[in-house]
Structures are given as structure tokens and as C-alpha cells.
Amino acid sequence: MRISFSTTLMVCLTFVTLGCNDDQASVSLPESAKPLAVDATPYLVTTEPADTTPVGEARESLMDGESATLIGTIGGSSKPFIEGLAAFTIVDQKIPCCAAEEGCPTPWDYCCTQDQVKDNIATIKIVDESGSPVTADARQLFGISELSQVIVSGTAKRDDQGNLTLAASTIYVKP
Amino acid sequence: MLLPWEYGVRNLARRPIHSGLTLFALTTVTLLIFVVVGFIRGLERSLAVSGDPNVMLVYSLTSEENIENSSISAQIPDLLAASLSATVKHFGITHHSPELYLGSRVTTADQSPGLGLVRGVTPTAPLVRRTVRMTEGTWPQPGEVMVGRLAATKLGVPTEVLKIGNQIEMEGQAWQISGTFAAEGASFESEIWCDLSDLQTATKRQDLSLVAMLLKDRTASSEVDLFCMERKDLELRAVRESEYYQTLQQHYRPVRILGWLIVGLVATAGIFAGLNLMYGALAGRIRELAMLQVLGYKRVAILVSVVQEGLVLASAASLIAGTFAVCWINGLTVRFTMGAFALRIDSLAILSGCAVGLLLGILGALPPALKALHASVAINLKAV
Numbered sequence: 360m361r362i363s364f365s366t367t368l369m370v371c372l373t374f375v376t377l378g379c380n381d382d383q384a385s386v387s388l389p390e391s392a393k394p395l396a397v398d399a400t401p402y403l404v405t406t407e408p409a410d411t412t413p414v415g416e417a418r419e420s421l422m423d424g425e426s427a428t429l430i431g432t433i434g435g436s437s438k439p440f441i442e443g444l445a446a447f448t449i450v451d452q453k454i455p456c457c458a459a460e461e462g463c464p465t466p467w468d469y470c471c472t473q474d475q476v477k478d479n480i481a482t483i484k485i486v487d488e489s490g491s492p493v494t495a496d497a498r499q500l501f502g503i504s505e506l507s508q509v510i511v512s513g514t515a516k517r518d519d520q521g522n523l524t525l526a527a528s529t530i531y532v533k534p
Numbered sequence: 535m536l537l538p539w540e541y542g543v544r545n546l547a548r549r550p551i552h553s554g555l556t557l558f559a560l561t562t563v564t565l566l567i568f569v570v571v572g573f574i575r576g577l578e579r580s581l582a583v584s585g586d587p588n589v590m591l592v593y594s595l596t597s598e599e600n601i602e603n604s605s606i607s608a609q610i611p612d613l614l615a616a617s618l619s620a621t622v623k624h625f626g627i628t629h630h631s632p633e634l635y636l637g638s639r640v641t642t643a644d645q646s647p648g649l650g651l652v653r654g655v656t657p658t659a660p661l662v663r664r665t666v667r668m669t670e671g672t673w674p675q676p677g678e679v680m681v682g683r684l685a686a687t688k689l690g691v692p693t694e695v696l697k698i699g700n701q702i703e704m705e706g707q708a709w710q711i712s713g714t715f716a717a718e719g720a721s722f723e724s725e726i727w728c729d730l731s732d733l734q735t736a737t738k739r740q741d742l743s744l745v746a747m748l749l750k751d752r753t754a755s756s757e758v759d760l761f762c763m764e765r766k767d768l769e770l771r772a773v774r775e776s777e778y779y780q781t782l783q784q785h786y787r788p789v790r791i792l793g794w795l796i797v798g799l800v801a802t803a804g805i806f807a808g809l810n811l812m813y814g815a816l817a818g819r820i821r822e823l824a825m826l827q828v829l830g831y832k833r834v835a836i837l838v839s840v841v842q843e844g845l846v847l848a849s850a851a852s853l854i855a856g857t858f859a860v861c862w863i864n865g866l867t868v869r870f871t872m873g874a875f876a877l878r879i880d881s882l883a884i885l886s887g888c889a890v891g892l893l894l895g896i897l898g899a900l901p902p903a904l905k906a907l908h909a910s911v912a913i914n915l916k917a918v
Binding site: 441442443444446448477480482484492494518520521522524 | 753755756757759760763764765766767
């Protein structure tokens with residue numbers, strides 16, 4: 360009887376000790392792993408748009424409020440996507456990303472050609488009818504990833520510092 | 535049939551000096567385990583509680599992951615406030631904290647110089663740094679500073695040196711201590727806080743290191759990210775504060791691994807010390823153990839009794855070391871590169887220390903007991 364009581368006490372103490380640990384394991388899912396509440400159909404086009412403008416050229420000629428169709432490669436930094444929003448950066452296709460043989464783990468950050476990226480990058484945000492950015496991760500919504508080639512159509516937003524943002528209403532993902 | 539429980543316990547009392555020495559050795563080893571695990575847990579906790587998931591840090595893109603190297607324009611806070619709706623705003627006050635953060639040589643009243651962490655802040659800082667509580671004194675006015683609970687440890691001076699009313703010297707100026715603060719164990723506790731414009735004047739700088747923003751909710755961080763992405767010219771990066779400190783956790787991973795390695799090494803050394811002691815103890819008891827076999831006790835029963843002796847000693851050692859650790863080691867402050875933190879003897883530390891202690895008792899007793907019981911009873915009875 361004494362042994363069984365001691366055993367029970369030890370087991371209880373073990374559980375109490377383990378239970379006292381105040382480290383709370385995080386169970387929240389990353390934004391990209393959460394189920395989507397947004398339908399991609401209104402934004403995704405299946406036929407490749409014609410008359411596209413490379414990002415570098417657009418940065419030189421595009422005015423604020425002008426409509427444009429830009430073509431580029433997703434990248435420009437180690438994290439080109441914004442979690443929770445359908446927004447990302449694209450780089451002109453003429454800028455080469457790090458070659459595979461260089462062993463760069465994140466070739467989409469263009470670390471080997473960073474000085475050229477500055478004048479050949481644009482921010483793309485996919486917007487809804489009201490003009491607000493779509494609140495869903497672009498990777499999950501459109502099945503895109505870093506270094507995917509995309510064509511986006513929308514309205515340009517320029518500022519005095521030369522930044523280019525495209526509020527895009529449609530996106531075409533090159534196969 | 536097992537030997538009576540009292541037999542093993544009384545055996546310990548028969549050799550008080552030997553038992554006392556073994557107890558001392560086991561206590562020392564277990565205490566070392568407590569200290570090392572307490573160090574690891576303290577470091578982990580300090581970094582874990584430092585990051586508020588609702589706070590976003592905006593700093594320079596070129597500073598990599600070191601805020602001390604960051605330099606952003608002083609206009610950024612106003613620009614962020616005007617451009618974003620993600621920041622909490624109450625009674626017309628935006629909850630953001632422009633800060634200048636740097637490491638500086640600090641000379642205290644006892645003339646001992648040390649490297650301190652200095653943060654220039656505005657009165658909105660407590661709205662964002664929600665763990666910070668003033669424990670004594672007043673908010674720093676021009677020419678004054680307030681010191682964190684662990685600032686003295688960081689500077690390597692006694693706590694009394696940083697009492698309210700005392701003076702310190704930094705950036706070529708004398709500053710009076712106006713208050714002290716605590717931050718629930720967060721890294722701010724090892725810092726010295728002063729007025730932002732005062733620090734900018736003293737350091738002849740007009741820039742800021744970062745802007746900390748309290749967000750309305752966790753999803754609002756996307757808006758800040760988008761702003762930094764769109765305004766490429768500002769070369770800003772936005773990181774959730776909790777993520778920033780998680781990155782630091784990754785940086786300190788080798789230190790933590792080294793800590794656990796030391797735990798393993800100390801435990802192994804302890805086991806060998808225990809083995810040595812138990813071999814010595816059992817060498818003089820071979821005839822006694824053989825006699826027990828003659829009396830009809832099985833080898834397993836004798837083995838259990840010997841392990842029981844080791845376990846009783848190890849349990850006592852774990853209790854003594856545990857009590858000492860909880861009363862005198864828990865909360866001890868240590869200086870570290872990022873500031874200072876308190877050793878933490880929490881449930882995991884107690885579990886690890888006691889588990890190693892008990893393991894020492896069992897593993898230390900088993901091999902010599904097996905060896906003593908391996909030879910035949912007749913030979914053992916004639917052993918000298």
C-alpha cells in the first residue's frame with residue numbers, strides 16, 4: 360500500500376513539475392498556411408497579355424495614374440512577398456539573378472547584381488474593386504513563388520523619389 | 535526477497551565520513567548542473583519576454599540585424615504616422631516610439647568605466663514598451679537618466695552606485711539618475727534610458743536608430759511591410775519585435791548548445807567520480823555482500839540494496855543542491871554581450887538537475903555492485 364502510494368505521488372509530482380513549465384508552445388499557423396477566404400478567379404488571367412513593358416523601362420517612362428502592363432520576375436530581396444497581403448516586388452527580366460553554380464541559397468534577392476536592382480524594381484499590389492490590397496498571401500492565392508515570371512496590369516503610382524508601385528487588377532503567371 | 539529498506543540506510547550511517555564526502559561530491563555536481571541550466575534558461579527567457587508580438591520595429595535596411603548600427607532619418611516617425619493606419623492611436627497620440635539606441639562608455643560615481651547600453655526615448659516610449667514599469671523616482675528630464683534593474687550588472691558595478699541622485703558620465707556629459715525601472719525580465723532592464731533630444735545633442739546626431747510601433751492587431755504588420763516595400767528610397771525594414779528577438783535566439787544558439795554540452799560533460803564527470811567512490815566503498819564490503827548471499831538473499835536483492843544506498847545519497851544531494859539553487863542562485867544576475875539577465879531556476883532546471891543527480895546515484899552504484907557480485911560466494915567470503 361505504501362509503495363503504491365509513493366508511486367502515485369511520484370507520478371503526480373512528475374506531471375505537476377512538467378505542467379508548471381510556463382513555456383507556451385505556439386500553435387498559431389503561419390499566414391501562408393492558413394486557409395484562403397479570397398477567390399483568385401477575378402484577378403488571374405489565363406491568356407498572356409500583349410504589349411507588356413519591362414520594369415526598367417516603366418520606371419523611366421511611366422507617369423503617376425497611368426495604366427500599364429508590366430512584366431518581371433518576382434524577387435529583389437530575400438523576402439519579396441508580404442505575408443497576409445497579395446503584394447510582392449518584381450525585377451526586370453534583363454537583370455540576371457545569382458547563377459545556380461554560385462550556390463546562393465536565395466538567388467531571388469539578386470545579391471550578385473544588387474546595384475542594378477535599384478532602378479529595375481517595382482512593387483506590385485493586387486487590389487480589389489475598391490482599390491484596397493487583397494488580403495491573402497499571393498503565393499497561395501496565385502500559386503506563385505520567388506523567381507516566377509508574371510505579367511501584371513493596373514494603375515501606376517509614382518512619387519518624387521522615383522518609386523514605382525502598380526495597383527494591379529489582373530495577374531498572368533507565365534508557365 | 536529484498537533486503538530491508540533500513541539496511542541500506544543504516545549502512546550509510548556506518549561510514550559517516552565516506553557518505554559525507556560522497557554527498558558533498560554529488561551535491562557539487564548537481565549544483566553545477568543547476569547553474570548551467572539556470573544560465574541557459576535565463577538567457578532564453580530574457581530573449582523570449584523581450585519581444586512583444588504587437589510591436590513592429592522599423593529600422594535601417596542596411597544595418598542587417600543589428601539595431602545599434604541602424605540610422606534612419608528623424609522624419610521617419612512622422613512619415614509613418616501620416617502614411618499608416620495600422621498604429622494604435624488614443625486621444626490623438628500615436629503609439630510609436632522614436633528611439634536612438636547605442637552602446638556607450640559609462641563612468642559611474644565610483645569612477646569605474648563600463649560599456650553601457652543607452653536608449654534615447656520620448657515620453658511615448660512606455661505606450662509601446664508595455665513591460666516597462668518605473669519602480670522608483672521620476673521620468674528623466676533634460677540632463678537626467680533612468681536606469682534599468684540590471685544596468686549595474688551590465689556595467690559591472692554594485693547596485694548602490696546607480697542609486698537615484700547619483701551621477702554618471704557618458705558621451706562627455708554628466709547625467710543625474712532620476713529613477714529606476716523594471717521590464718519583467720526583458721532586455722531593457724540592462725539599459726540606461728534618457729531623453730531622446732538630450733542624447734541626440736550629446737552624441738551630435740540628428741538621426742534615429744529605430745521606430746517602435748504598437749500595432750492595432752497582429753495582421754496590421756502587413757501594412758507596415760507594404761509601406762517599407764513601396765518606399766524603396768527610405769531603405770527601411772520592418773520586423774515584428776518578437777521575430778527580432780527570435781533571430782537573436784538563433785544567434786545565441788551555439789551558446790545554448792555549449793551550455794547543454796557542459797551539462798553533459800559535468801554529468802559524465804560526476805558519474806565517473808561516483809563510480810570511483812562506490813568502487814572504493816564496495817571494495818571493503820565484498821565479504822559482507824557474500825555473507826548476505828549465504829544468508830539466502832539473491833544477487834538482485836543485494837544489487838537493489840546497493841543502488842538504494844546510492845539513490846538515497848543522490849536524492850539528498852539533489853535536495854540540498856536544489857534548495858541552494860532556488861534560494862541563492864535563482865535570480866542572480868550575469869553580464870552578457872546583449873546586456874544582462876538573471877539566472878532562472880525554473881521547472882525545467884529543477885527537473886534536469888534532479889534527474890542528473892538521481893542518475894549519478896544509480897549509474898555510480900550499478901557497475902561496482904555488479905562487479906562485487908560477479909565472483910563466486912566462496913571466493914568473496916575469503917576476500918581480504
